[in-house]
Amino acid sequence: MDRFENMSAFVRVVEAGSISGAADRMDVAKSVVSRRLKELEEHLGVELFHRTTRQMNLTDSGRAFYQQSVRILADILEAEHATSQFHGALKGSLKVAVPLSFGLMHLGPAISAFLQTHPGIGFDLDFNDRQVDILAEGFDLAIRIASLPDSSLIARRLAPIQAVMCASPAYLERNGTPQSPGELTKHQCLVYNLISNSENWNLHDTEGQLIKTKITPYLKASNGEFLRDAAVDGLGIVLMPTFIVYKAIESGALIPLLTEYQFSQLAAYAIYPQTRHLSQRVRAFVDFLVNRFEGLPYWDLCLQDDKHALKSADSIMLQDNSDQFNYTNSEES
Numbered sequence: 309m310d311r312f313e314n315m316s317a318f319v320r321v322v323e324a325g326s327i328s329g330a331a332d333r334m335d336v337a338k339s340v341v342s343r344r345l346k347e348l349e350e351h352l353g354v355e356l357f358h359r360t361t362r363q364m365n366l367t368d369s370g371r372a373f374y375q376q377s378v379r380i381l382a383d384i385l386e387a388e389h390a391t392s393q394f395h396g397a398l399k400g401s402l403k404v405a406v407p408l409s410f411g412l413m414h415l416g417p418a419i420s421a422f423l424q425t426h427p428g429i430g431f432d433l434d435f436n437d438r439q440v441d442i443l444a445e446g447f448d449l450a451i452r453i454a455s456l457p458d459s460s461l462i463a464r465r466l467a468p469i470q471a472v473m474c475a476s477p478a479y480l481e482r483n484g485t486p487q488s489p490g491e492l493t494k495h496q497c498l499v500y501n502l503i504s505n506s507e508n509w510n511l512h513d514t515e516g517q518l519i520k521t522k523i524t525p526y527l528k529a530s531n532g533e534f535l536r537d538a539a540v541d542g543l544g545i546v547l548m549p550t551f552i553v554y555k556a557i558e559s560g561a562l563i564p565l566l567t568e569y570q571f572s573q574l575a576a577y578a579i580y581p582q583t584r585h586l587s588q589r590v591r592a593f594v595d596f597l598v599n600r601f602e603g604l605p606y607w608d609l610c611l612q613d614d615k616h617a618l619k620s621a622d623s624i625m626l627q628d629n630s631d632q633f634n635y636t637n638s639e640e641s
Contacts, residue, residue: 311351312384315377317344318356322374326364375446383587400589401430405440405450409532409552410576414607415451415597422596429589437502437530442581448590449580451597453549455572463577464594467601470608471571472550473509474562478542486545486565489521496526496544498535509547511569519569536562547571554607564611576601 320330321341331338349356356370366374382400406415412435419431434440434447442450442461453469479496486492489511499506506528511519526544529535532552539546539553540561546553556562578594 311348314344314348314351316381317341318348319374319377319381321345321357321364322366322370372444372446379446379448379587382589397428398426398589398592399428400587401432402449402589402593403432403434403447404593405434405436405442405445405447407451407453408435408437410453410549411435411451414551418597418600421600422593425596426592429593442579448587449578449594451576452579453574453576455574461579461581463579464598466576466578466597467605468608469549469551469574469576471547471574472553472557472567472611473545473547473565473571474539474553474557475545475565476540476542476562477560479539479544480563482542485563489519489566489569492521492523492545495523497523498538498544498546499523499525499528500530500532500535500548501525501528502530509571511566511571513569549574550610551605551607554610557610567611 317330317334317340320333321327324330324333327338327341327345331341334341345356352369352373354369355367356373357364358367378401385399411433419433423429423431439452440447440450451466452463483495486495489509492509497509507523507525509521509523511521513519527535527538529538532548535546536548536553536556538544539548540556545565546562550557553562557564578597580590580594
């Protein structure tokens with residue numbers, strides 16, 4: 309049994325949707341493809357497809373094996389190119405999970421720049437704020453905004469993420485400017501509802517003491533850009549990462565509030581499985597992101613006139629000097 313040929317045949321059947329379609333693409337007889345699938349299933353001891361007279365659907369085992377097979381075949385292709393006349397050129401695909409707002413606003417331009425250098429790479433991007441299961445769903449890596457504890461996944465820090473509380477000039481003119489966290493109870497608050505305990509905004513005072521502030525959400529949403537726009541329209545006070553609101557602050561559409569206080573310190577990470585072999589595609593892309601976002605993020609320059617805000621950003625950058633560490637479940641922004 310040739311495992312490579314059988315695995316390749318299996319992937320072709322999945323992509324073509326049928327044995328006959330795969331046989332046409334491979335320019336072999338249907339019986340050859342059927343035999344390879346049978347050998348593969350017998351070797352694995354599982355059924356890879358639910359078969360009917362009209363269609364073939366992947367079983368759960370088949371779906372998981374397909375995701376792994378695609379990655380393995382891409383790694384083989386990459387190894388061949390690395391030792392061929394195309395030495396040095398990266399080939400293959402990257403399946404990456406990225407948070408919606410950060411992905412659209414900041415990773416999109418980064419990926420475009422990466423592809424200028426590595427045109428042989430293909431991307432399969434999942435823009436979603438949910439926390440994916442990297443291994444089970446077949447992702448090569450995920451970009452997450454979080455505070456990370458330890459685990460069996462590897463995380464490389466890309467950039468510090470700090471939050472800022474802000475509101476529009478029109479809203480502050482109508483409702484006044486809060487001078488302390490306690491005054492937030494009197495204000496309309498716009499809340500991101502995909503984090504746990506979203507009705508409490510936790511701050512630290514100048515002495516590092518935690519202040520838990522209970523708020524009453526006026527508007528809740530699962531998208532930061534929507535909440536930013538609602539704040540610009542004067543609907544209330546929003547607590548958002550600077551990477552979402554920095555342009556509105558630069559233009560004066562939003563005014564930072566309570567900047568003498570600090571908020572929970574997070575960071576953007578590239579997270580990938582701890583495997584025996586990390587493909588050059590993944591390594592090159594992660595290295596590229598680390599270099600691109602090195603230093604004070606451009607989205608924090610909107611607070612450069614606020615000394616405390618800059619101090620907060622610096623403290624985040626110095627919070628963890630390690631370049632990579634283990635990761636597990638986390639609360640994400």
